[in-house]
Amino acid sequence: MPSRTIALGVLASGRGSNLQALLDAIAEGRLAAKVAIVISDRSDAQAPERARAAGIPAVTLSPRAFPTREEYDAQVVKLLGDVGVEVVVLAGYLRIVTTVLLRAFPDRVINIHPSLLPAFRGLHAQRQALEYGVKITGCTVHFVSEEVDSGAIILQAAVPILGDDTEATLSERILEEEHRLLPQALQLYAEGRLTIQGRRVVITPNAHALH
Numbered sequence: 001m002p003s004r005t006i007a008l009g010v011l012a013s014g015r016g017s018n019l020q021a022l023l024d025a026i027a028e029g030r031l032a033a034k035v036a037i038v039i040s041d042r043s044d045a046q047a048p049e050r051a052r053a054a055g056i057p058a059v060t061l062s063p064r065a066f067p068t069r070e071e072y073d074a075q076v077v078k079l080l081g082d083v084g085v086e087v088v089v090l091a092g093y094l095r096i097v098t099t100v101l102l103r104a105f106p107d108r109v110i111n112i113h114p115s116l117l118p119a120f121r122g123l124h125a126q127r128q129a130l131e132y133g134v135k136i137t138g139c140t141v142h143f144v145s146e147e148v149d150s151g152a153i154i155l156q157a158a159v160p161i162l163g164d165d166t167e168a169t170l171s172e173r174i175l176e177e178e179h180r181l182l183p184q185a186l187q188l189y190a191e192g193r194l195t196i197q198g199r200r201v202v203i204t205p206n207a208h209a210l211h
């Protein structure tokens with residue numbers, strides 16, 4: 001199915017390995033997108049460095065410079081709009097986004113979360129899974145809604161929990177799946193194959209796969 005090149009705005013708070021997975025997928029022709037800007041809320045994040053290394057503008061916005069979350073997000077929306085972003089990707093973004101961002105990009109904010117939602121929402125999802133004692137966890141790519149980690153699910157991947165797993169080893173194995181899943185979900189978006197119906201995302205089959 002033909003795909004357009006979508007302009008992504010990536011918000012990231014940390015090491016940015018999911019951002020890197022997107023950049024690699026774009027470079028390898030697996031994702032019809034360009035990253036137009038990377039915005040981080042933390043000065044110690046590695047994501048902006050990765051962006052600059054790839055020639056992509058990167059901005060660090062300190063939350064302390066804004067009296068409210070809404071004013072922070074209004075500035076984020078302005079930066080995204082200035083470079084023509086179509087889809088906002090939360091790639092390890094640890095701030096809760098407000099309706100200011102969600103209403104500026106309706107059904108166009110996508111998050112990756114390190115659990116099989118609706119289990120283990122919020123921070124430290126891998127630790128929550130270990131502490132709960134589940135035998136399988138994983139990751140979820142979903143549209144972002146106003147309730148945290150609750151929007152319509154696009155793709156999920158399962159990861160078994162091994163007897164000797166620590167939070168670090170489990171997080172690494174989940175990340176491998178995240179790096180596969182996030183570009184795949186965005187490529188489905190670029191191909192126009194995602195439709196939100198109520199709380200479900202319906203994925204149109206690939207026309208080539210039917211023949």
Ligand code: GAR
Pocket residue numbers: 012013014015016017018019091092093094112113114122123124125175178
């Ligand atoms: C990833 O595991 C991502 O799923 C998680 O933060 C990590 C960021 O890694 N996100 C959340 O927990 C959001 N609630 P990265 O900076 O290397 O992409």
